Amino acid sequence: MVLFHLPRGGGQVVGDALRRAGYSEAGLRQAVGTSSSLAHDTRGSEVARRRLASANALHTLIKAFCLGIPVPRNELTNAVGAATVEDLVRLAVVTREQDAFIPRIAIDAAQDLLIAHDPARQGEQLMGDHVIGLGPAPRTLAALTVRLKAGRVLDLGTGSGIHALLALNLCDDVVATDINPRALAYTRFNAGLNRLAIPTTRQGNLFEPVAGEAFDLIVANPPYVLSPDSSLHFRDSGMAGDELSRTVVREAARHLTDGGFASILISWAHGEEEAWQAPLAGWVRGVGCDALLLRFRTYDPVTYASLWIKEEAEYAETLDRWLGYYGGLGIRAMSSGAVILRRRSGVNWMRSAHMLSAPIQDASRHLLQIFDASDRLSRMPDTSAGSRSEYRSESSDRACWSGSTVIGRSAT
Known part of the structure; x- marks a missing residue:
């Protein structure tokens, strides 16, 4: 390579x-x-x-x-x-x-x-340290990033470095981390490719390279796929079920400054008849953050596995192995989406929404409007039973945002 x-x-x-x-x-x-x-x-x-x-x-x-x-x-x-x-x-x-x-x-x-x-050529087996380009996931995360001037930014699982480079519009102190050293090499190379400052790059798993540090903005496109494998850095975490997504969400909250935002792409399992928000509510409860939970789509196990299996050789056997893995964990349904966090003291709120489609344009202004409106709603008197709880939640069946294109050197 x-x-x-x-x-x-x-x-x-x-x-x-x-x-x-x-x-x-x-x-x-x-x-x-x-x-x-x-x-x-x-x-x-x-x-x-x-x-x-x-x-x-x-x-x-x-x-x-x-x-x-x-x-x-x-x-x-x-x-x-x-x-x-x-x-x-x-x-x-x-x-x-x-x-x-x-x-x-x-x-x-x-x-x-x-x-x-790295190129992904038809019929070629991907190497474990393969570095992906601008597919749907990086574009979605870019659209769902709150873009305010910041003192420090963390791009967790930087991959080819797109989010670290975009963050250079917001501050000069950008840290890009990845477990894959080739991803960090691409990040440095891409900074030069665009004549931009080279972000600080650190190798390590999840938040290990930034232990004890805090950031005003965290963006994360981790290997969130529910997978039985650990062969591809960009896809597989080696952790059971949706444990990787849960860990990143909870750890991100601990690494935010007061008022800081985190945008995290995730996948999670839930029951067929269970509200999709239920597992996520447990993840964000008690972390000291307001939380916007976004669902893009819900899948059955066969559909989900077929989206992510890259191994062309012995495809049928691989599919059966993935389905057996889901069966062993009792997974009947899984969803993809994102969590947007903002660290704030006091009684935190949680809001959830199902997006009609993943955004491809800058939703930063819309996200800030949602957080502002939710702040105002949370300050309104609530006389219902349990109104003194540490968390207030609200859900929406649908959300559809539009805005200016985000991926570009001058994005704000």
């Missing part, structure tokens, strides 16, 4: 070459209809290849870093120049094979950010 010992500033050379050619979200969408890697998508990749008939610089770079296909030596040289080609080889971004260059990384584009990550 590449990018383990990259020089800290190596990404600048690559980013400058890509931008000169117009490699951007707008450029990719106009050329192939997407701004994310298509290397894993045989059908999409073949359609895109037929749209890239030109040998111009942008089409050449899209073929290499979006489709993941080899490009002729003279074509890449014409696209970026001989000196830059040598830099790409030195950085292990491409390798020479006879008269072609083989791309070793994929590069997604989102507004004015470029995000390098």
Whole structure:
């Protein structure tokens, strides 16, 4: 695998070459209809290849870093120049094979950010330390992040570093952690790729690298999948059931400053007839935070497992093993969603909502409005039985937000 010992500033050379050619979200969408890697998508990749008939610089770079296909030596040289080609080889971004260059990384584009990550090619087994790019989960977390000026920000489980880079708009003290050293290498590389300051990177599991520290904002896209395996860092936690999600939620609360926010993507198990909020209410009770619980979707075990199993070999056996694991834990239903926390002294409130779809646009303003409205409601007299309890809760059947796009260097 590449990018383990990259020089800290190596990404600048690559980013400058890509931008000169117009490699951007707008450029990719106009050329192939997407701004994310298509290397894993045989059908999409073949359609895109037929749209890239030109040998111009942008089409050449899209073929290499979006489709993941080899490009002729003279074509890449014409696209970026001989000196830059040598830099790409030195950085292990491409390798020479006879008269072609083989791309070793994929590069997604989102507004004015470029995000390098490992390619996921159709039919290839993913390595345990595989680093993912800008899929639906990172985009959803970016949309659900409260964006206020902050003193310190923690990106827990940084992956390719997208949330750490976005946080540089909010403060200069950004800490990115991951158990996977290659994820931290990508984070540093991507900072250079975008000519941004390099966040502080620390290797370790969950909150171990920041023990005893507090942050004004925590964003977390942990390996929350309910999985019997521990083979893929980005997917598997090695913890039983939804214990990983519960642990991250409760530990995040302990690492927040007063008034600080945390946005955490999670999955959790619950009974078929049980209210989906019930397990989460237990997680957030007594942690000293107001909590907004969001559900995106509820799944049966077969559907959930089929979404996450990446191992193509012996797929049927793997599916049966996952279903047996769920059966052994008594899991009949599981949901995906997010928890938004704000640390505050006094009587805390909890609110829950089912989202019609995961947001793809900046919901920060809407989240702040919800927290402000819930604060005002919590201060209203409540004469019902049990009104003196330490927690007040409210639920909503649906929520649908819109807003400005969040993923971009100037997001606020």
